[in-house]
Amino acid sequence: MENPDFSDFTIAVVGLGLIGGSYAMALKRLNPHEICGIDMDEETVEKALRAGVIDRGCGNPEGILKDADLVVIALYPEEAVKFIKSNIGSFKKDVVITDTCGIKTGVIEEVHSFLPGDMDFIGGHPMAGKETKGLQSADSDLFRDANYIITPVERNREKNVELICKVVKAIGCKNVVSITPEEHDRIISFTSQLPHVIAVSLINSGNAGGDIALFTGGSFKDVTRVAAINSILWSQLFTLNSDNLIDEIERFEENIKTIKKAIRTEDKNALEDIFNCAALNKRKMMVLNERA
Amino acid sequence: MENPDFSDFTIAVVGLGLIGGSYAMALKRLNPHEICGIDMDEETVEKALRAGVIDRGCGNPEGILKDADLVVIALYPEEAVKFIKSNIGSFKKDVVITDTCGIKTGVIEEVHSFLPGDMDFIGGHPMAGKETKGLQSADSDLFRDANYIITPVERNREKNVELICKVVKAIGCKNVVSITPEEHDRIISFTSQLPHVIAVSLINSGNAGGDIALFTGGSFKDVTRVAAINSILWSQLFTLNSDNLIDEIERFEENIKTIKKAIRTEDKNALEDIFNCAALNKRKMMVLNERA
Numbered sequence: 003m004e005n006p007d008f009s010d011f012t013i014a015v016v017g018l019g020l021i022g023g024s025y026a027m028a029l030k031r032l033n034p035h036e037i038c039g040i041d042m043d044e045e046t047v048e049k050a051l052r053a054g055v056i057d058r059g060c061g062n063p064e065g066i067l068k069d070a071d072l073v074v075i076a077l078y079p080e081e082a083v084k085f086i087k088s089n090i091g092s093f094k095k096d097v098v099i100t101d102t103c104g105i106k107t108g109v110i111e112e113v114h115s116f117l118p119g120d121m122d123f124i125g126g127h128p129m130a131g132k133e134t135k136g137l138q139s140a141d142s143d144l145f146r147d148a149n150y151i152i153t154p155v156e157r158n159r160e161k162n163v164e165l166i167c168k169v170v171k172a173i174g175c176k177n178v179v180s181i182t183p184e185e186h187d188r189i190i191s192f193t194s195q196l197p198h199v200i201a202v203s204l205i206n207s208g209n210a211g212g213d214i215a216l217f218t219g220g221s222f223k224d225v226t227r228v229a230a231i232n233s234i235l236w237s238q239l240f241t242l243n244s245d246n247l248i249d250e251i252e253r254f255e256e257n258i259k260t261i262k263k264a265i266r267t268e269d270k271n272a273l274e275d276i277f278n279c280a281a282l283n284k285r286k287m288m289v290l291n292e293r294a
Numbered sequence: 295m296e297n298p299d300f301s302d303f304t305i306a307v308v309g310l311g312l313i314g315g316s317y318a319m320a321l322k323r324l325n326p327h328e329i330c331g332i333d334m335d336e337e338t339v340e341k342a343l344r345a346g347v348i349d350r351g352c353g354n355p356e357g358i359l360k361d362a363d364l365v366v367i368a369l370y371p372e373e374a375v376k377f378i379k380s381n382i383g384s385f386k387k388d389v390v391i392t393d394t395c396g397i398k399t400g401v402i403e404e405v406h407s408f409l410p411g412d413m414d415f416i417g418g419h420p421m422a423g424k425e426t427k428g429l430q431s432a433d434s435d436l437f438r439d440a441n442y443i444i445t446p447v448e449r450n451r452e453k454n455v456e457l458i459c460k461v462v463k464a465i466g467c468k469n470v471v472s473i474t475p476e477e478h479d480r481i482i483s484f485t486s487q488l489p490h491v492i493a494v495s496l497i498n499s500g501n502a503g504g505d506i507a508l509f510t511g512g513s514f515k516d517v518t519r520v521a522a523i524n525s526i527l528w529s530q531l532f533t534l535n536s537d538n539l540i541d542e543i544e545r546f547e548e549n550i551k552t553i554k555k556a557i558r559t560e561d562k563n564a565l566e567d568i569f570n571c572a573a574l575n576k577r578k579m580m581v582l583n584e585r586a
Contacts, residue, residue, distance in 0.1 A: 129511045149508050179508050189509045192500060197513035200492055202572040203549035205579070207542070208484060215582030216441045216471050217481045219421045221489035224516040230576040233569035241560040250499070251554050255547070257495035262543050268533040277525035280494040284522040287497070290507035291515075 006168050008034040014070035016040045016063070016085060018050050020132060021102050022076030023140025026055045028173035029074075031142065038066045046137050055140070067092040072165070075101040079238045083112045086123070090116065098162045099123045104190065104235075106153045106183035108242045114157065122162045125153040125183055126170070127190070135232060146174040153183040191246035196254060198228055198236060199247070205229040298460050300326040306362035308332045308355070308377060310342050312424060313394050314368030315432025318347045320465035321366075323434065330358045338429050347432070359384040364457070367393040371530045375404045378415070382408065390454045391415045396482065396527075398445045398475035400534045406449065414454045417445040417475055418462070419482070427524060438466040445475040483538035488546060490520055490528060491539070497521040 011034040015026045018041040029037050039056035040063045041047050047059040060066055067073065067089055075082045082101050093099070099121065103109050106125045113123045130148035132139055150170045154163045167178050181189075205226045208214060240247055264272035303326040307318045310333040321329050331348035332355045333339050339351040352358055359365065359381055367374045374393050385391070391413065395401050398417045405415045422440035424431055442462045446455045459470050473481075497518045500506060532539055556564035 129509065131511065151509065177508055189506055193506050193509045193514045194511055196499075197496065197517045199550065199553055200496065200517055201513065202568060203546055203553060204489065204492065205572050205575045206568065207488075207546045207549045208575065208579075214481055214485050215579065216469055217421065217443065217485045218579070219423065219486055221493065221520045222485045224519045225489045225492055226576060226579070227516045228513045230573040231569045233566040233573065236569055237562040237565035240557050240565060241562055244557050244560055247557055248554060251550065251557075254495055254499045255550060257499045258491065258543065258547060258550075261491055261495060262540060265532050265536050265539055265543075268536055270529040270533055273529035273532060274525040276494060276498065277523045277528055280497050281522040281525065283497045283500065284518060287500075287507065287510070287518070291510065 006032075006172060008032045008169075008172075010035055011071050012036045012038065012069045013072045013074065014038045014040060014066050015056070015074045015076060017076040017081075018046050018055070018059075018137050018140075019076060020135050020137075020139045020144075021128065021130075022074070023050065023055060023137040024130075024142065024144035025074050025076060025102070025173065026050065027140060027142035028145055029169070030055065032169075032172050036069070038070065040066055049137055055137075063089050064092045067097075068094065070094060070097060072169070073097055073099045075099060077101075078235050079103045079105055079109050079242055083109055086113055087116055090118070093121060095120050097121050098165060100126045100152075100166055102126055102128055104194065104239045105242045106186045110153065110155060110183050114155075122157075122159055124158050124163055124166050125155075125186075126166060127151040127153070127186065128170075128175070133228065133230060143174065145170075147176045148174070149177045149179060150175040151179050151181065151186055153181060153186050155183065187243050188246050191243055192250045195240060195243060195247050196250045198231060199240075199251060200254070201226050201229040202231060298324075298464060300324045300461075300464075302327055303363050304328045304330065304361045305364045305366065306330045306332060306358050307348070307366045307368060309368040309373075310338050310347070310351075310429050310432075311368060312427050312429075312431045312436075313420065313422075314366070315342065315347060315429040316422075316434065316436035317366050317368060317394070317465065318342065319432060319434035320437055321461070322347065324461075324464050328361070330362065332358055341429055347429075355381050356384045359389075360386065362386065362389060364461070365389055365391045367391065369393075370527050371395045371397060371401050371534055375401055378405055379408055382410070385413060387412045389413050390457060392418045392444075392458055394418060394420055396486065396531045397535045398478045402445065402447060402475050406447075414449075414451055416450050416455060416458050417447075417478075418458060419443040419445070419478065420462075420467070425520065425522060435466065437462075439468045440466070441469045441471060442467040443471050443473065443478055445473060445478050447475065479535050480538050483535055484542045487532060487535060487539050488542045490523060491532075491543060492546070493518050493521040494523060 013034050015022045018039050036057045039050050039059040044061050050056045051059050110125045128150050130144050170178050305326050307314045310331050328349045331342050331351040336353050342348045343351050402417045420442050422436050462470050
């Protein structure tokens with residue numbers, strides 16, 4: 003695919019952490035008119051400027067927002083909403099704003115409650131990340147071959163949704179999936195939030211202390227890989243999606259109860275049925291993942 | 295470390311699957327007098343012979359067991375006990391037998407209930423594996439830098455315990471850890487069996503069907519990596535260690551309940567405390583793992 007032309011575009015990235023920093027690096031390769039960075043940490047802005055990640059940067063959003071045609075907000079959910087609200091007078095009147103938050107319904111509803119009619123806010127969620135955070139972890143290839151979910155709603159303009167799709171493809175994403183914010187939050191509570199609940203609960207469940215390190219094989223390390231969780235971000239993500247997440251946790255608890263009963267009664271047939279079902283589900287998922 | 299001399303030893307490996315096949319390959323490099331393989335599947339024996347994994351092989355154990363100084367049983371727990379019992383008259387009278395089962399107490403007690411006094415059975419558990427099975431997955435480097443647990447008991451002879459340690463180090467293991475069978479089964483129920491319970495329960499918990507493949511990031515794939523479980527092996531491992539495993543599942547369920555309550559009440563402070571604790575535990579574990 004030929005790279006689309008962004009030479010008329012001034013793009014601002016708000017929050018130069020792992021996601022925002024990676025976004026800025028990937029956007030830079032598209033040769034936009036200007037790529038600007040906003041971060042409340044002046045030192046981060048300095049670093050991004052020195053590394054050539056951004057052309058212009060500032061802790062104070064006003065001077066940048068008045069020029070930006072496209073604004074990518076890479077902040078935690080509550081901070082993203084606050085940022086747009088506090089700076090609402092500084093945006094261009096036909097600006098296109100997108101975010102990168104891991105939950106969508108609450109963020110989109112809140113933003114739309116105060117966003118002027120000419121401005122367009124389109125929710126986005128890159129399915130990419132790392133266990134580390136900050137600009138020092140940013141990587142221009144973070145989005146390479148990743149899936150990217152967008153959650154346009156009725157008030158979004160078609161041409162702006164197309165713009166976001168074009169940008170997301172241009173920074174390297176393989177699939178752009180468009181679903182409703184509600185559907186997004188329901189699915190993500192199972193595919194991302196529940197695994198994090200599990201990782202945290204497993205690592206906090208250990209009471210054997212130091213002597214278990216020699217006994218942990220791959221399965222323990224895998225399940226707990228994401229356990230060193232960013233506590234502020236994830237407490238927002240979980241509470242903003244609490245109904246969906248509670249449903250998924252309870253479905254998972256039912257499955258744990260079923261297997262526990264089979265273990266307690268030493269019912270090998272029941273266990274084999276559970277395992278065969280799991281193996282089948284796992285293989286189905288692997289085939290679908292390869293196609294995705 | 296200089297390689298010890300095994301040129302006087304005839305070693306038999308029973309069960310030429312992933313573990314037994316890898317064992318035979320790794321033992322071959324030590325140049326024992328003879329390395330023999332026993333497998334009830336004649337085709338597997340043929341393949342192992344053709345590949346040079348073993349010097350002599352047979353489906354019928356008698357001819358091999360009468361010559362073997364050391365026998366490594368790489369069968370499922372119940373089959374391991376059955377094999378030793380049914381062939382008890384064929385072993386050399388001062389044979390050293392070890393196994394590779396993932397649970398120890400039940401296996402060792404059962405074997406000792408019928409093992410003649412001159413024969414020595416020393417329990418072992420290599421902390422190495424793969425998601426695939428069979429001789430075609432075997433790998434001479436499977437044990438490289440792995441941890442290996444042995445569970446000697448009072449009736450084991452010191453020199454035979456030392457022999458097993460020497461063999462295990464020689465096939466590439468980094469740490470040989472010696473603990474009681476009971477301690478082994480308690481720890482392993484947390485570090486290995488519980489993660490498998492979790493992986494199976496999570497993959498069986500999905501009701502979203504095919505459309506979730508595009509929404510699974512790393513955390514879901516990690517937690518469910520081992521979900522395509524070997525149903526016959528793991529139903530034995532779980533039921534043979536049911537008391538320990540039930541305890542660990544229930545401790546995990548308590549942690550899930552705690553986090554669920556914090557999500558339901560949208561108590562961000564409680565969530566942050568849980569996450570900070572998890573991050574601390576995770577980092578502690580990583581440090582210990584590096585040292586291990």
